[in-house]
Amino acid sequence: MRRATVIGAGSWGTALASFLAARGLEVHFWGRDAALMQAIQQSRRNERYLPDLALPAGVRCTHELGSLPASDLVLMVVPSSAMAHTAQLLASTAVAQSQVVVSCTKGIEQSSGKRMSELLGDHFSGPQLAVLSGPNHAEEVARQQPTAAVIAAEQQETALALQEVFTAPWFRSYTSDDVVGVEWAGAMKNPYAIAAGIARGLDLGDNAIAALVTRALAEMTRLGSRAGGKAETFSGLSGVGDLVATCYSLHSRNNRLGIALGQGQSLADYQAKSPMVAEGVPNTRSLYGVAKKLEVRTPVLDAIYGVLHEGKSPTEGLIGLLSREPRAEAE
Amino acid sequence: MRRATVIGAGSWGTALASFLAARGLEVHFWGRDAALMQAIQQSRRNERYLPDLALPAGVRCTHELGSLPASDLVLMVVPSSAMAHTAQLLASTAVAQSQVVVSCTKGIEQSSGKRMSELLGDHFSGPQLAVLSGPNHAEEVARQQPTAAVIAAEQQETALALQEVFTAPWFRSYTSDDVVGVEWAGAMKNPYAIAAGIARGLDLGDNAIAALVTRALAEMTRLGSRAGGKAETFSGLSGVGDLVATCYSLHSRNNRLGIALGQGQSLADYQAKSPMVAEGVPNTRSLYGVAKKLEVRTPVLDAIYGVLHEGKSPTEGLIGLLSREPRAEAE
Numbered sequence: 001m002r003r004a005t006v007i008g009a010g011s012w013g014t015a016l017a018s019f020l021a022a023r024g025l026e027v028h029f030w031g032r033d034a035a036l037m038q039a040i041q042q043s044r045r046n047e048r049y050l051p052d053l054a055l056p057a058g059v060r061c062t063h064e065l066g067s068l069p070a071s072d073l074v075l076m077v078v079p080s081s082a083m084a085h086t087a088q089l090l091a092s093t094a095v096a097q098s099q100v101v102v103s104c105t106k107g108i109e110q111s112s113g114k115r116m117s118e119l120l121g122d123h124f125s126g127p128q129l130a131v132l133s134g135p136n137h138a139e140e141v142a143r144q145q146p147t148a149a150v151i152a153a154e155q156q157e158t159a160l161a162l163q164e165v166f167t168a169p170w171f172r173s174y175t176s177d178d179v180v181g182v183e184w185a186g187a188m189k190n191p192y193a194i195a196a197g198i199a200r201g202l203d204l205g206d207n208a209i210a211a212l213v214t215r216a217l218a219e220m221t222r223l224g225s226r227a228g229g230k231a232e233t234f235s236g237l238s239g240v241g242d243l244v245a246t247c248y249s250l251h252s253r254n255n256r257l258g259i260a261l262g263q264g265q266s267l268a269d270y271q272a273k274s275p276m277v278a279e280g281v282p283n284t285r286s287l288y289g290v291a292k293k294l295e296v297r298t299p300v301l302d303a304i305y306g307v308l309h310e311g312k313s314p315t316e317g318l319i320g321l322l323s324r325e326p327r328a329e330a331e
Numbered sequence: 332m333r334r335a336t337v338i339g340a341g342s343w344g345t346a347l348a349s350f351l352a353a354r355g356l357e358v359h360f361w362g363r364d365a366a367l368m369q370a371i372q373q374s375r376r377n378e379r380y381l382p383d384l385a386l387p388a389g390v391r392c393t394h395e396l397g398s399l400p401a402s403d404l405v406l407m408v409v410p411s412s413a414m415a416h417t418a419q420l421l422a423s424t425a426v427a428q429s430q431v432v433v434s435c436t437k438g439i440e441q442s443s444g445k446r447m448s449e450l451l452g453d454h455f456s457g458p459q460l461a462v463l464s465g466p467n468h469a470e471e472v473a474r475q476q477p478t479a480a481v482i483a484a485e486q487q488e489t490a491l492a493l494q495e496v497f498t499a500p501w502f503r504s505y506t507s508d509d510v511v512g513v514e515w516a517g518a519m520k521n522p523y524a525i526a527a528g529i530a531r532g533l534d535l536g537d538n539a540i541a542a543l544v545t546r547a548l549a550e551m552t553r554l555g556s557r558a559g560g561k562a563e564t565f566s567g568l569s570g571v572g573d574l575v576a577t578c579y580s581l582h583s584r585n586n587r588l589g590i591a592l593g594q595g596q597s598l599a600d601y602q603a604k605s606p607m608v609a610e611g612v613p614n615t616r617s618l619y620g621v622a623k624k625l626e627v628r629t630p631v632l633d634a635i636y637g638v639l640h641e642g643k644s645p646t647e648g649l650i651g652l653l654s655r656e657p658r659a660e661a662e
Contacts, residue, residue, distance in 0.1 A: 135541035145536035148545075150660055172542075174660035205476035210466035210576035211503075214479075214568050221566070235552070236660050237545050240571060245541035248579045329481055329505035329567050 001072035001165050002026060005095060007086060008077035009036060009061075011049040011138035012104060016075055019141065021058035023165060028071065034063040053142040065089055070097035073165065074127070076120065080107025080187075081282055083116050087123040100158055101127040102151075106186035106242075107279050108286040113293070115183040128158040131179055132166070133186040133238040135245030137252070141171070148172045150238045152182040174237065181229025185220060185239040188287060188301075189246045190280030192216035193254035194261070195304045196247035198314045201262015212321075213247050216300050223287070223296045254280035261307065262314050284308050332403035332496050333357060336426060338417060339408035340367060340392075342380040342469035343435060347406055350472065352389035354496060359402065365394040384473040396420055401428035404496065405458070407451065411438025411518075412613055414447050418454040431489055432458040433482075437517035437573075438610050439617040444624070446514040459489040462510055463497070464517040464569040466576030468583070472502070479503045481569045483513040505568065512560025516551060516570040519618060519632075520577045521611030523547035524585035525592070526635045527578035529645045532593015543652075544578050547631050554618070554627045585611035592638065593645050615639050 002025060006017040009031025017029040031037045040046050041061035044054050062068065074095055078086045083105055090096060101124055103116040112119075117129045130153035141147050149166060151173050153159040159175040166173040176182055195216065199209050220243065221234040233239055246252045257278040260270045267281070288305040291298040303321050306312035333356060337348040340362025348360040362368045371377050372392035375385050393399065405426055409417045414436055421427055432455055434447040445453075448460045461484035472478050480497060482504050484490040490506040497504040507513055526547065530540050551574065552565040564570055577583045588609040591601045598612070619636040622629040634652050637643035 135538050135545075137536070137538055140536040140538045143536070146539035146542070147536075148538070148542035176660050205468070205471040205474070205478075206576050206580040206582060207466050207468055207471045207479070208477040210572045210579075211477070211479035211568060213575055214466075214566075214572035217566060217571060235545075235548060235566065237542060240548060241541045241545035244544050244575050244579070245537050248541075248575070249537040251537060329507050 001161065003069065003071045004028070004073040004075065005068050005071040005098065006030065006075045006077060007090070009033070009040065009046060009049070010077065012136070013075070013077035014046040014050040014053060014055070015138040015142045016077060016104060017059050018053055018055050019171070020165070021056040023168070025058070025073070025165070027059045028068050029059050029061045030065060030068060031061070031063055037061040037063040050138060050142055052139070065093050065095070068093060068095050070094045072099045073162070074098045074101045075104050075132070076101060076116070077104045080105050080109065080116060080279060084109060084119045084122070087120050091123040096124055096126060098127050100130060100162065102130045102132050102162065103183070104132045106133065106190065107283050108187045108290065110282055110286040113286060113290045115180065115187070117179055117183060128153065128155055130158050130162055131182050132162070133182050133242065135237060135241045137245065137249060139251055144170050146170050148174065148237055148241070150174050150176050150182055150236065152176040152179045154179055176233065176236070178230045178233045180227065181224055181233030182238040184224035184227050184229045185234055186242060187283055188220045188224065189243045190254045191284040191287060191301055191304050192220070192243060193246035193252050194258040194278070194280045194284070194308070195300055195318070197255040197258015198262040198304070198307065198318060200255075201259040202314060202318065204318070209247065212300065213244065217243060219298050219300050223291055223294070223298060226294050226296050227290065253278040257281070267308060281308055332492065334400065334402045335359070335404040335406065336361065336399050336402040336429065337406045337408060338421070340364070340371065340377060340380070341408065343467070344406070344408035345377040345381040345384060345386070346469040346472045347408060347435060348390050349384055349386050350502070351496070352387040354499070356389070356404070356496070358390045359399050360390050360392045361396060361399060362392070362394060368392040368394040381469060381473055383470070396424050396426070399424060399426050401425045403430045404493070405429045405432045406435050406463070407432060407447070408435045411436050411440065411447060411610060415440060415450045415453070418451050422454040427455055427457065429458050431461060431493065433461045433463050433493065434514070435463045437464065437521065438614050439518045439621065441613055441617040441620075444617060444621045446511065446518070448510055448514060459484065459486055461489050461493055462513050463493070464513050464573065466568060466572045468576065468580060470582055475501050477501050479505065479568055479572070481505050481507050481513055481567065483507040483510045485510055507564065507567070509561045509564045511558065512555055512564030513569040515555035515558050515560045516565055517573060518614055519551045519555065520574045521585045521609075522615040522618060522632055522635045523551070523574060524577035524583050525589040525609070525611045525615070525639070526631055526649070528586040528589015529593040529635075529638065530649060531586075532590040533645060533649065535649070540578065543631065544575060548574060550629050550631050554622055554625070554629060557625050557627050558621065584609040588612070598639060612639055
């Protein structure tokens with residue numbers, strides 16, 4: 001692969017654009033904010049979302065979708081709420097003639113309950129589709145700290161071609177054929193990271209957070225398997241790996257949001273102050289709807305839904321969880 | 332259950348003795364150090380291992396095994412290296428006539444490769460045997476922070492009776508019939524916590540630690556299943572729950588040891604300064620031997636064995652792990 005297009009200029013899109021340029025690809029980098037893209041083109045830094053990274057010269061910035069060429073590789077790195085609309089806009093551009101389109105966004109569309117690559121499939125008929133996921137904080141990838149990712153695609157040759165691109169001495173990628181499981185795992189970890197953050201904000205301790213993470217993993221596996229993923233995927237990098245990275249890292253916006261809620265801030269106040277999207281807020285609503293529809297038992301998700309969207313206090317939400325009847329672990 | 336005996340006066344034994352007394356049981360508390368036990372009896376504090384906890388009046392301290400009565404419940408909370416010898420000494424005392432003996436120690440005996448409850452079975456023929464495990468930092472249990480544990484026993488009625496004892500508004504216990512899996516899970520998390528600590532000491536970042544934890548869980552499941560545990564146990568509190576609690580908490584002696592090694596201290600220097608036993612050091616040797624005998628692939632365990640017992644540098648050990656050939660995740 002020689003030419004790549006990166007759609008979305010948040011921290012992860014910026015880190016990925018830089019990674020691909022450093023691997024020798026010609027990179028076209030799109031963001032919707034004209035002023036931001038012009039500033040990045042000139043200063044070689046995304047001061048708003050990833051200020052410490054100097055972008056290689058090979059990254060060409062634009063805010064015009066119509067100016068983008070067809071590529072060997074398109075990375076979709078927009079927020080989950082913008083994925084369908086962005087794909088629709090791209091469908092009538094040269095980008096739709098690209099070889100491979102990869103979703104790098106974690107989430108489930110709220111109105112439809114669709115996975116991100118399903119939305120891409122609705123608008124792109126030519127390109128092969130794939131998913132990049134795993135415990136990949138953009139800030140650490142930008143600093144070239146050791147990182148492992150999963151690349152899922154239905155076509156094995158697509159996964160292998162992407163694996164070749166996403167390999168560096170400090171960056172390892174593993175292939176998977178379980179697109180559905182990898183996407184569900186990625187979408188589900190965000191609400192649980194908010195829950196872990198709330199527990200931290202309430203100062204419940206490491207034992208409580210570990211118990212919460214364990215139950216979150218069981219819930220992810222239960223719901224994601226019912227939705228069509230393979231159970232084993234949830235024990236891998238895109239499942240438990242991303243879950244623990246998100247629940248235990250202060251890089252995570254969702255975890256930081258949870259901490260603020262646990263410490264007594266309101267969701268509205270926190271959101272008014274933070275320019276970054278905490279994907280877990282819309283994710284929780286989408287997943288809650290899907291869980292009810294599929295009739296899967298999800299007490300942790302229900303608790304965090306109650307706190308985010310039904311006005312329950314963080315203490316009420318988590319105490320409800322901790323005061324259930326004792327039972328056998330395997331039940 | 333009315334009368335309990337707690338054998339071992341480290342931080343976990345002290346927290347458990349206090350818990351049982353607060354639940355209304357008569358508690359006999361044994362430690363091998365006469366001066367320490369006398370000091371605890373008088374000051375109601377274990378200044379050496381858990382100084383912040385005031386022991387309830389119901390806890391009776393002694394250093395004489397022969398003075399202990401038969402109990403409804405005996406908790407064995409000595410280091411894994413002392414379990415066989417302590418059980419042997421108890422076998423000729425009244426304690427051997429107790430109803431239930433519970434191992435609260437995580438580890439595999441180095442010379443024999445036996446689990447702790449196997450060692451107890453070698454010396455106690457009368458009592459029912461059980462295991463208490465999970466993400467249970469003593470310091471947090473002492474402060475009554477929310478905690479969940481697993482109680483494993485072959486006899487369901489034993490597990491249920493213990494569950495009733497180990498229940499409080501802030502302490503939840505789950506039963507399991509997989510004694511083997513629960514013990515292997517508990518024994519294996521310590522070496523991995525050292526590995527996570529090394530990664531932290533080397534400042535490799537959250538992505539690297541999450542990848543390491545993911546691979547550690549796969550390894551635990553592989554080795555523990557081969558040794559006779561149920562795979563699902565490793566996805567529970569005694570498996571992934573305790574693994575993440577230990578890998579991400581500064582309460583963990585093993586994690587702290589790893590951090591010191593990653594920052595350049597030698598094992599000998601660290602051990603000379605720390606009065607607490609980091610179980611992971613002997614555990615790594617025992618598990619390495621078992622893995623070789625059972626012919627199970629354990630690259631993470633091998634790496635940590637190399638650092639602890641073969642003089643490899645932390646960087647060598649972890650870089651060996653990160654530079655393996657890319658592959659499919661499920662391989």
